[in-house]
Amino acid sequence: MNKVRVEVFYQDNALQSIRIDHYEMEGLVAIENKTIPEWFMPASGRASWKGLKEELESQSRKEGELCFIFNGPEEEKAIFQKCIQENKLGRMADELEIEEAALEYLEIAQHCWQHGDDEGTLRAYEIAAKWYHMAEAEFVLGDYCERVLGDNENAVQWFRKAAKQGYTDAEYRYGKCLENGTAVPENKTDTAVSWYQKAAAQGQKDAAQELELRRQAQIEAERRKQAEEAERQRIAKEEAERRRRAEEEARAKKKELIIPVNVPSSETVETPFKPDYISLQKAAETGRDKKYKNKTSLEKAAFWNEVAQNAKESRQAVDKKAEEACANIWCSRKAQREIRKSAANTKMMTGTVQLVAELVSSVYESIGCEEEKMLENMEIIE
Secondary structure (H helix, E strand, O other): OOEEEEEEEEEOOEEEEEEEOOEEOOOHHHOOOOOHHHHOOOEOOOOOEOOHHHHHHHHOOOOOEEEEEEEOOHHHHHHHHHHHHHOOOEEEOOHHHHHHHHHHHHHHHHHHHHOOOHHHHHHHHHHHHHOOOOHHHHHHHHHHHHHHHOOHHHHHHHHHHHHHOOOHHHHHHHHHHHHHOOOOOOOOHHHHHHHHHHHHHOOOHHHHHHHHHHHHHHHHHHHHHHHHHHHHHHHHHHHHHHHHHHHHHHHHHHOOOOOOOOOOHHHOOOOOOOOOHHHHHHHHHHOOOHHHHOOOHHHHHHHHHHHHHHHHHOOOOOOHHHHHHHHHHHHOHHHHHHOOOOOOOOEEEOOEEEOOOOOOOOOOOOOOHHHHHHHHOOOOOO
8 A cells, every 4th residue: 555654844842844755745834833733623814724634635646545754852743643543644654664764865865966956965964864863964964064064063063963873974074073173162182082993993994094193193202202302311411421521620620739839848748639728718817727727737838829829810919938938837847836826807808818917926946037027917919
Protein backbone atom coordinates (compact mmCIF):
# COMPACT_ATOMS: atom_id res chain seq x y z
CA MET A 1 0.00 0.00 0.00
CA ASN A 2 1.26 3.43 -0.88
CA LYS A 3 1.95 5.88 1.90
CA VAL A 4 1.95 9.63 1.93
CA ARG A 5 4.55 11.13 4.29
CA VAL A 6 3.37 14.19 6.17
CA GLU A 7 6.04 16.10 8.13
CA VAL A 8 5.01 18.62 10.75
CA PHE A 9 7.64 21.14 11.96
CA TYR A 10 6.69 22.77 15.24
CA GLN A 11 8.92 25.13 17.27
CA ASP A 12 8.57 27.92 19.83
CA ASN A 13 4.88 27.15 20.41
CA ALA A 14 4.03 27.79 16.78
CA LEU A 15 3.63 25.81 13.59
CA GLN A 16 6.59 26.37 11.29
CA SER A 17 5.59 24.31 8.26
CA ILE A 18 3.96 21.11 7.01
CA ARG A 19 5.45 19.17 4.11
CA ILE A 20 3.66 16.47 2.06
CA ASP A 21 6.22 14.15 0.47
CA HIS A 22 8.83 16.94 0.72
CA TYR A 23 6.54 19.61 -0.79
CA GLU A 24 5.48 22.62 1.25
CA MET A 25 1.79 22.67 2.23
CA GLU A 26 -0.08 25.86 1.39
CA GLY A 27 -2.58 27.93 3.39
CA LEU A 28 -0.94 27.47 6.81
CA VAL A 29 -1.34 31.16 7.62
CA ALA A 30 -4.82 30.42 8.93
CA ILE A 31 -3.59 28.05 11.65
CA GLU A 32 0.03 29.04 12.31
CA ASN A 33 -0.86 30.76 15.62
CA LYS A 34 -3.60 28.34 16.67
CA THR A 35 -3.43 25.36 19.00
CA ILE A 36 -2.90 21.87 17.64
CA PRO A 37 -6.55 20.70 18.10
CA GLU A 38 -7.72 23.78 16.13
CA TRP A 39 -5.71 22.57 13.12
CA PHE A 40 -8.25 19.82 12.55
CA MET A 41 -11.25 22.22 12.46
CA PRO A 42 -12.35 24.50 9.59
CA ALA A 43 -11.54 28.20 9.91
CA SER A 44 -12.91 31.20 8.02
CA GLY A 45 -11.68 34.74 7.67
CA ARG A 46 -9.01 36.39 5.61
CA ALA A 47 -7.45 32.96 5.07
CA SER A 48 -9.80 30.03 4.82
CA TRP A 49 -8.93 26.59 6.19
CA LYS A 50 -11.00 23.45 5.60
CA GLY A 51 -9.37 21.46 8.36
CA LEU A 52 -6.20 19.36 8.24
CA LYS A 53 -7.90 16.22 6.85
CA GLU A 54 -9.58 18.01 3.93
CA GLU A 55 -6.48 20.13 3.20
CA LEU A 56 -4.26 17.04 3.08
CA GLU A 57 -6.62 15.28 0.71
CA SER A 58 -6.78 18.30 -1.61
CA GLN A 59 -3.04 19.05 -1.64
CA SER A 60 -1.65 15.53 -1.71
CA ARG A 61 -0.25 14.51 -5.10
CA LYS A 62 -0.96 10.84 -4.60
CA GLU A 63 -3.26 8.59 -2.67
CA GLY A 64 -2.15 6.38 0.16
CA GLU A 65 -1.94 5.94 3.90
CA LEU A 66 -0.96 9.09 5.74
CA CYS A 67 2.24 8.61 7.74
CA PHE A 68 2.96 11.53 10.11
CA ILE A 69 6.35 12.71 11.42
CA PHE A 70 6.09 15.35 14.12
CA ASN A 71 9.31 17.36 14.63
CA GLY A 72 8.88 19.27 17.85
CA PRO A 73 8.66 18.96 21.64
CA GLU A 74 7.41 15.67 23.07
CA GLU A 75 4.46 17.26 24.82
CA GLU A 76 3.09 18.79 21.61
CA LYS A 77 3.88 15.58 19.76
CA ALA A 78 1.65 13.62 22.14
CA ILE A 79 -1.22 16.09 21.60
CA PHE A 80 -0.85 15.82 17.82
CA GLN A 81 -0.79 12.02 17.94
CA LYS A 82 -3.98 11.97 19.97
CA CYS A 83 -5.70 14.30 17.48
CA ILE A 84 -4.87 12.19 14.42
CA GLN A 85 -6.11 9.08 16.22
CA GLU A 86 -9.37 10.78 17.12
CA ASN A 87 -9.82 12.01 13.56
CA LYS A 88 -8.64 8.69 12.09
CA LEU A 89 -6.23 10.41 9.71
CA GLY A 90 -3.47 7.82 9.70
CA ARG A 91 -0.56 6.80 11.93
CA MET A 92 2.67 8.13 13.39
CA ALA A 93 5.91 7.10 11.65
CA ASP A 94 8.28 4.68 13.37
CA GLU A 95 12.04 5.25 13.89
CA LEU A 96 13.01 3.53 10.67
CA GLU A 97 10.66 5.71 8.64
CA ILE A 98 12.01 8.85 10.33
CA GLU A 99 15.58 7.84 9.46
CA GLU A 100 14.49 7.13 5.89
CA ALA A 101 12.97 10.60 5.62
CA ALA A 102 16.20 12.21 6.85
CA LEU A 103 18.29 10.29 4.31
CA GLU A 104 15.94 11.36 1.56
CA TYR A 105 16.71 14.98 2.31
CA LEU A 106 20.42 14.27 1.91
CA GLU A 107 19.65 12.69 -1.47
CA ILE A 108 17.55 15.70 -2.44
CA ALA A 109 20.38 18.04 -1.47
CA GLN A 110 22.90 16.12 -3.56
CA HIS A 111 20.46 16.02 -6.50
CA CYS A 112 19.94 19.78 -6.32
CA TRP A 113 23.69 20.33 -6.10
CA GLN A 114 24.32 18.28 -9.23
CA HIS A 115 21.74 20.32 -11.12
CA GLY A 116 23.07 23.67 -9.94
CA ASP A 117 20.14 24.39 -7.63
CA ASP A 118 22.01 26.07 -4.75
CA GLU A 119 18.84 27.24 -3.04
CA GLY A 120 17.30 23.75 -3.10
CA THR A 121 20.56 22.23 -1.90
CA LEU A 122 20.82 24.56 1.07
CA ARG A 123 17.14 24.13 1.99
CA ALA A 124 17.41 20.34 1.97
CA TYR A 125 20.54 20.38 4.11
CA GLU A 126 18.90 22.79 6.56
CA ILE A 127 15.92 20.47 7.05
CA ALA A 128 18.16 17.43 7.45
CA ALA A 129 20.39 19.24 9.96
CA LYS A 130 17.87 21.31 11.91
CA TRP A 131 14.99 18.84 12.18
CA TYR A 132 16.61 15.43 11.74
CA HIS A 133 20.05 16.23 13.21
CA MET A 134 21.95 14.54 10.42
CA ALA A 135 25.71 14.87 11.07
CA GLU A 136 26.58 15.12 7.39
CA ALA A 137 24.08 17.94 6.88
CA GLU A 138 25.34 19.73 10.00
CA PHE A 139 28.89 19.57 8.69
CA VAL A 140 27.86 20.84 5.25
CA LEU A 141 26.02 23.76 6.80
CA GLY A 142 29.01 24.57 8.98
CA ASP A 143 31.27 24.55 5.94
CA TYR A 144 28.80 26.71 4.01
CA CYS A 145 28.56 29.24 6.84
CA GLU A 146 32.33 29.46 7.17
CA ARG A 147 33.42 29.47 3.53
CA VAL A 148 30.52 31.19 1.78
CA LEU A 149 28.76 33.34 4.37
CA GLY A 150 31.73 34.10 6.60
CA ASP A 151 29.48 33.34 9.57
CA ASN A 152 32.04 31.76 11.89
CA GLU A 153 29.77 31.73 14.91
CA ASN A 154 27.12 29.52 13.27
CA ALA A 155 29.82 27.50 11.53
CA VAL A 156 31.36 26.53 14.87
CA GLN A 157 27.98 25.51 16.25
CA TRP A 158 27.26 23.24 13.29
CA PHE A 159 30.75 21.73 13.39
CA ARG A 160 30.35 21.08 17.09
CA LYS A 161 27.01 19.29 16.65
CA ALA A 162 28.37 17.10 13.86
CA ALA A 163 31.61 16.37 15.76
CA LYS A 164 29.68 15.18 18.79
CA GLN A 165 28.00 12.64 16.54
CA GLY A 166 31.40 11.31 15.46
CA TYR A 167 31.54 12.86 12.00
CA THR A 168 35.30 12.80 11.32
CA ASP A 169 35.57 15.86 9.07
CA ALA A 170 33.58 17.86 11.59
CA GLU A 171 35.87 16.70 14.40
CA TYR A 172 38.88 18.03 12.52
CA ARG A 173 37.23 21.32 11.54
CA TYR A 174 35.88 21.91 15.03
CA GLY A 175 39.37 21.26 16.41
CA LYS A 176 40.77 23.90 14.04
CA CYS A 177 38.17 26.40 15.21
CA LEU A 178 39.16 25.77 18.82
CA GLU A 179 42.84 26.05 18.08
CA ASN A 180 42.48 29.29 16.13
CA GLY A 181 40.05 30.76 18.62
CA THR A 182 37.41 31.16 15.91
CA ALA A 183 34.12 32.24 17.52
CA VAL A 184 35.15 30.68 20.85
CA PRO A 185 35.96 32.53 24.09
CA GLU A 186 39.62 31.54 24.16
CA ASN A 187 42.23 29.39 22.47
CA LYS A 188 41.71 25.82 23.71
CA THR A 189 44.65 24.00 22.18
CA ASP A 190 44.39 20.94 24.43
CA THR A 191 40.76 20.40 23.47
CA ALA A 192 41.63 20.89 19.81
CA VAL A 193 44.27 18.18 20.02
CA SER A 194 41.77 15.76 21.53
CA TRP A 195 39.45 16.34 18.54
CA TYR A 196 42.35 15.82 16.15
CA GLN A 197 43.11 12.54 17.86
CA LYS A 198 39.50 11.38 17.57
CA ALA A 199 39.38 12.24 13.87
CA ALA A 200 42.79 10.69 13.15
CA ALA A 201 41.77 7.48 14.90
CA GLN A 202 38.98 7.17 12.33
CA GLY A 203 41.34 7.77 9.40
CA GLN A 204 40.87 11.51 8.86
CA LYS A 205 44.04 12.44 6.95
CA ASP A 206 44.10 16.15 7.74
CA ALA A 207 43.83 15.45 11.46
CA ALA A 208 46.62 12.85 11.26
CA GLN A 209 48.82 15.33 9.41
CA GLU A 210 48.06 18.01 12.00
CA LEU A 211 49.13 15.69 14.81
CA GLU A 212 52.32 14.78 12.95
CA LEU A 213 53.18 18.43 12.45
CA ARG A 214 52.63 19.02 16.13
CA ARG A 215 54.86 16.07 17.00
CA GLN A 216 57.63 17.40 14.74
CA ALA A 217 57.23 20.89 16.21
CA GLN A 218 57.49 19.46 19.71
CA ILE A 219 60.66 17.56 18.78
CA GLU A 220 62.13 20.70 17.24
CA ALA A 221 61.20 22.76 20.29
CA GLU A 222 62.85 20.21 22.57
CA ARG A 223 65.95 20.23 20.37
CA ARG A 224 66.16 24.02 20.52
CA LYS A 225 65.66 23.91 24.26
CA GLN A 226 68.53 21.47 24.67
CA ALA A 227 70.75 23.55 22.38
CA GLU A 228 69.94 26.71 24.35
CA GLU A 229 70.68 24.91 27.62
CA ALA A 230 74.01 23.63 26.25
CA GLU A 231 74.89 27.16 25.10
CA ARG A 232 73.92 28.57 28.47
CA GLN A 233 76.13 26.03 30.24
CA ARG A 234 79.00 26.79 27.87
CA ILE A 235 78.74 30.52 28.55
CA ALA A 236 78.49 29.89 32.29
CA LYS A 237 81.56 27.64 32.13
CA GLU A 238 83.54 30.27 30.20
CA GLU A 239 82.47 32.94 32.67
CA ALA A 240 83.51 30.75 35.60
CA GLU A 241 86.87 30.10 33.93
CA ARG A 242 87.33 33.81 33.31
CA ARG A 243 86.60 34.59 36.94
CA ARG A 244 88.93 31.84 38.09
CA ARG A 245 91.77 33.25 35.99
CA ALA A 246 91.04 36.75 37.24
CA GLU A 247 91.14 35.52 40.82
CA GLU A 248 94.41 33.71 40.18
CA GLU A 249 95.90 36.83 38.66
CA ALA A 250 94.70 38.87 41.61
CA ARG A 251 96.21 36.38 44.06
CA ALA A 252 99.46 36.35 42.07
CA LYS A 253 99.67 40.12 42.26
CA LYS A 254 99.13 40.04 46.02
CA LYS A 255 101.98 37.56 46.35
CA GLU A 256 104.50 39.81 44.58
CA LEU A 257 107.36 40.70 46.82
CA ILE A 258 108.02 44.40 47.40
CA ILE A 259 111.68 44.70 48.34
CA PRO A 260 112.07 47.52 50.88
CA VAL A 261 114.98 50.00 51.05
CA ASN A 262 117.90 48.93 53.26
CA VAL A 263 116.22 45.68 54.26
CA PRO A 264 118.83 43.16 55.47
CA SER A 265 119.27 40.23 53.12
CA SER A 266 118.66 37.84 55.97
CA GLU A 267 115.10 39.19 56.20
CA THR A 268 114.27 38.32 52.56
CA VAL A 269 111.69 35.59 52.15
CA GLU A 270 111.54 33.15 49.28
CA THR A 271 107.77 33.37 48.81
CA PRO A 272 106.63 36.66 47.26
CA PHE A 273 104.74 38.75 49.75
CA LYS A 274 102.61 41.83 49.47
CA PRO A 275 101.31 43.06 52.84
CA ASP A 276 97.91 44.51 53.37
CA TYR A 277 99.26 48.00 53.89
CA ILE A 278 95.86 49.43 54.82
CA SER A 279 95.58 47.05 57.80
CA LEU A 280 99.18 47.73 58.76
CA GLN A 281 98.67 51.45 58.44
CA LYS A 282 95.57 51.37 60.62
CA ALA A 283 97.39 49.32 63.21
CA ALA A 284 100.35 51.72 63.11
CA GLU A 285 98.05 54.68 63.57
CA THR A 286 96.14 53.27 66.51
CA GLY A 287 98.97 51.34 68.11
CA ARG A 288 96.43 48.94 69.56
CA ASP A 289 96.37 46.08 67.07
CA LYS A 290 98.11 43.03 68.50
CA LYS A 291 98.32 41.44 65.06
CA TYR A 292 100.44 44.36 63.93
CA LYS A 293 102.92 43.79 66.73
CA ASN A 294 103.46 40.24 65.50
CA LYS A 295 104.34 41.32 61.97
CA THR A 296 107.92 40.75 60.92
CA SER A 297 110.30 43.58 60.27
CA LEU A 298 110.17 42.69 56.59
CA GLU A 299 106.39 43.11 56.49
CA LYS A 300 106.54 46.44 58.25
CA ALA A 301 109.39 47.66 56.09
CA ALA A 302 107.54 46.51 52.96
CA PHE A 303 104.48 48.43 54.07
CA TRP A 304 106.28 51.69 54.53
CA ASN A 305 108.18 51.14 51.31
CA GLU A 306 104.86 50.68 49.45
CA VAL A 307 103.53 53.86 51.01
CA ALA A 308 106.63 55.64 49.76
CA GLN A 309 106.22 54.14 46.28
CA ASN A 310 102.59 55.28 46.17
CA ALA A 311 103.68 58.73 47.22
CA LYS A 312 106.12 58.86 44.35
CA GLU A 313 103.50 57.75 41.84
CA SER A 314 101.23 60.58 42.96
CA ARG A 315 104.02 62.99 42.13
CA GLN A 316 104.35 64.27 45.66
CA ALA A 317 107.82 65.21 46.89
CA VAL A 318 108.95 62.79 49.54
CA ASP A 319 112.36 62.88 51.04
CA LYS A 320 114.14 59.66 50.20
CA LYS A 321 116.07 59.76 53.42
CA ALA A 322 112.82 59.85 55.37
CA GLU A 323 111.59 56.78 53.50
CA GLU A 324 114.80 54.91 54.22
CA ALA A 325 114.76 55.97 57.81
CA CYS A 326 111.14 54.81 58.13
CA ALA A 327 111.99 51.45 56.60
CA ASN A 328 115.07 51.03 58.74
CA ILE A 329 113.10 51.76 61.85
CA TRP A 330 110.75 48.85 61.16
CA CYS A 331 113.62 46.61 60.07
CA SER A 332 115.50 47.09 63.29
CA ARG A 333 114.70 44.24 65.63
CA LYS A 334 115.90 46.31 68.57
CA ALA A 335 113.65 49.21 67.55
CA GLN A 336 110.74 46.80 67.03
CA ARG A 337 110.84 45.73 70.67
CA GLU A 338 111.03 49.33 71.97
CA ILE A 339 108.67 51.22 69.66
CA ARG A 340 105.67 52.57 71.47
CA LYS A 341 102.23 51.25 70.56
CA SER A 342 100.59 54.55 69.76
CA ALA A 343 100.53 56.58 66.56
CA ALA A 344 97.83 59.20 66.84
CA ASN A 345 95.83 61.71 64.84
CA THR A 346 95.63 59.91 61.48
CA LYS A 347 93.51 61.47 58.75
CA MET A 348 92.51 59.92 55.31
CA MET A 349 90.83 62.39 52.92
CA THR A 350 89.74 61.43 49.34
CA GLY A 351 92.91 59.84 48.03
CA THR A 352 95.23 61.73 50.42
CA VAL A 353 96.74 59.94 53.37
CA GLN A 354 98.52 62.08 55.93
CA LEU A 355 100.29 60.13 58.57
CA VAL A 356 101.33 62.19 61.57
CA ALA A 357 102.42 60.01 64.39
CA GLU A 358 104.92 59.88 67.06
CA LEU A 359 106.80 56.79 66.00
CA VAL A 360 109.24 56.68 68.80
CA SER A 361 109.51 58.27 72.22
CA SER A 362 113.25 58.00 72.35
CA VAL A 363 115.99 57.73 69.84
CA TYR A 364 117.64 54.37 69.66
CA GLU A 365 121.38 54.05 69.55
CA SER A 366 121.24 52.93 65.95
CA ILE A 367 119.31 56.04 64.82
CA GLY A 368 120.76 59.53 64.93
CA CYS A 369 118.99 62.61 66.25
CA GLU A 370 118.67 63.95 62.76
CA GLU A 371 116.72 60.87 61.63
CA GLU A 372 114.47 61.12 64.67
CA LYS A 373 113.62 64.73 63.89
CA MET A 374 113.00 63.85 60.24
CA LEU A 375 110.63 61.03 61.27
CA GLU A 376 108.61 63.17 63.62
CA ASN A 377 107.95 65.76 60.92
CA MET A 378 107.37 63.26 58.08
CA GLU A 379 104.30 63.55 55.83
CA ILE A 380 103.50 60.87 53.31
CA ILE A 381 101.09 61.90 50.62
CA GLU A 382 99.54 59.21 48.43
